[in-house]
Amino acid sequence: MARSPAPKPFSQPLASSREFGRDIGDAIEDFIRRRKKATINDVASLARVSKKTVSRVINNSPSVRPDTRDQVNEIIARIGFRPDPQARGLAFRRSFLFGLIYDNPNATYVVNMQMGALDSLRGSGLDLVVHPCDRHADNFIEDIREFIEMQRLAGVILLPPIAEDRRLLELMEELDTPVIRVTARSGDRNDPPIHTAQIVSNDRAGCAEGGDHLAALGHKRIAFINGNPAYPSAHERRAGFEEGLRRNGLEIAPDLDEPGDYSFDAGIAAATRLLKTANPPTAIIACNDQMAAGAYHAAYGLGLKIPEDVTIIGFDDADVATRIYPPLTTVRLPIRDMARTATETLMSGEMTEQTSIVFQSKLIVRGSSGQAKR
Amino acid sequence: MARSPAPKPFSQPLASSREFGRDIGDAIEDFIRRRKKATINDVASLARVSKKTVSRVINNSPSVRPDTRDQVNEIIARIGFRPDPQARGLAFRRSFLFGLIYDNPNATYVVNMQMGALDSLRGSGLDLVVHPCDRHADNFIEDIREFIEMQRLAGVILLPPIAEDRRLLELMEELDTPVIRVTARSGDRNDPPIHTAQIVSNDRAGCAEGGDHLAALGHKRIAFINGNPAYPSAHERRAGFEEGLRRNGLEIAPDLDEPGDYSFDAGIAAATRLLKTANPPTAIIACNDQMAAGAYHAAYGLGLKIPEDVTIIGFDDADVATRIYPPLTTVRLPIRDMARTATETLMSGEMTEQTSIVFQSKLIVRGSSGQAKR
DNA sequence: TTGTAGGCGTTATCAG
DNA sequence: CTGATAACGCCTACAA
16 A cells, blocks of 8 residues: 655745846736736746746745745746646646545534535645445445546545445555545454554543433433444444443443434334333433434423433434434534544645544533433 | 537446457457556557547547447447546546535535535536635635636536625636526516526425415414525515415514524524513414524423424424424425536536526425414 | 547656 | 656547
């Protein structure tokens, strides 16, 4: 996976106040008047240097005499030259585009990731191409291969859950395009090692805080609605909650342990079963906010009050967490920050297979959690 | 705004089972074995034709003899040649990227638009570059200009509210890049005409249905929480609701007419004021779902029940509409369909300044609306 | 219908 | 440090 460092994106040089000979000044005025898109040739002839020298300036080559550089930069600023990414890309065999690839149904999550990536991309001359995909489609891998190869992406960001997909990681290894994965930390499961830089979220930390929180509120009969077990995040979150409960002498009630799949409907179904049992829980932990919202519906549908009759906790701190009533106690991940860091790491070109930056999750206490009545 | 039609994106030819001479077959096998990215030159030499002929096949030029075309396509399929968008773009002076430009805080809306656009782009060889922006930033216009000019976008899709921005429309007119705007129909307001193709949503139709709906439920004391008046959509929606009420002999109670700005917090504030009045409304119309969710919070905060004590209606049918309890009666816009159509229209190249495709909104009745008690 | 020469705007090579 | 010349992969113009 040895990779040449990405070419440095273009950055606008500051205009200097250097003086030009009268003739050159006129030539520049002429040029500006024509209002045509400037090319490297225009800069070269106006600056009386070769294209290659201009190219060197553009790419911050150290082997340019300072005054030559200044002169070129002056012209560039004056005529408003911007190198064409297409032409540069053709020569570099690499575009000035980052690809964001995902198969994630959570709109808020995706948009936050996009925003974070764009935060870091802004002003760099790079742009973001989004590529949702369907990991269950027959051409899943081929579709992505084509996307990356055709666009000759400068970098790729993979979001969960496909960032865990073996087939995809193999593809990335083959493609020789810088990649970074965003993923939930897979603590102690013994998967084969992954040779890709990653931004990992420590889902456990915040979940454990959730366990503490429930203990502090006096809850003893605690239910759990699991996430989709196909995703590492589901295991991580569960492990986190269990750890938090265990260190307080508590546990998930074995008879109140429901499967789920991260969907709103699964949340309704699971919570309905839980709340209809003879000895219902005083608190329900849902593996994400969507299912927590489902639990609200189940509770309200049964005429229960939140948090008086049942405490509910979620995970994600998605928009929905504050929209449902009462606002949901949940665990927040710094999504946008993660995306920023992922993008910056990718841009820096200084990452290795070992690169792994961890972000901590944390509990946000809101109105859905209350004192246990029993 | 005269524009040359966009070059047709590349589409994969079907592999045929044509027979090759032994030597050519070998050459192909050799090529495939080398596993290097194929170029137009490879195809040309293997097919024993000139690059230009291959180019014609790629671009579906009619002036290629059918059997020549087949032969070239056969080679293309066999060696897996895909034309390089960068090189094509350089020659065409136009990239194979569509830009989606917006300044919209609604994640669901944005993602739906992206999905719709990508639905239509899929398999076309075009990709989508997303470009959120800040219409209040100093460099708002320049930022977008640079984005479009540098990437030489093949097309641009503008979403509301910036699709209404005069400065931006002037820029687009100047830039000579195909654009399509997505916007709320501005019925009878006498703005200067807009010279850009547009996909318009008829927000009124569904809102009027909302008025009918409230009338049918016997509501008479009806409150309104307005959207941000800076957006045409706010006026359109209001006009729609008013029309629906009026044709049933009803109106928005003059003393229950609250300003708003589409934000959740504004919804809470306005609804709180409304519900605390001496003679509160039996129904509240909110200009979007976020504010409707805010109204839920206000109602619940005051110990009221929905819909027993107050009926609430929103607009958008955003995710949140089904997550809050009870599910919200709201007006749905076919966002994704609109994005698909916008994209297809842009791809077809057959649009004019006059192009204007209207999508109807419609009422979705859910649990938040009930019979008026008074 | 097909091919040749040249160009799109940039960078790589390798001399000076 | 700088520059001429040849790519990069494809398309347009003009010929044949």
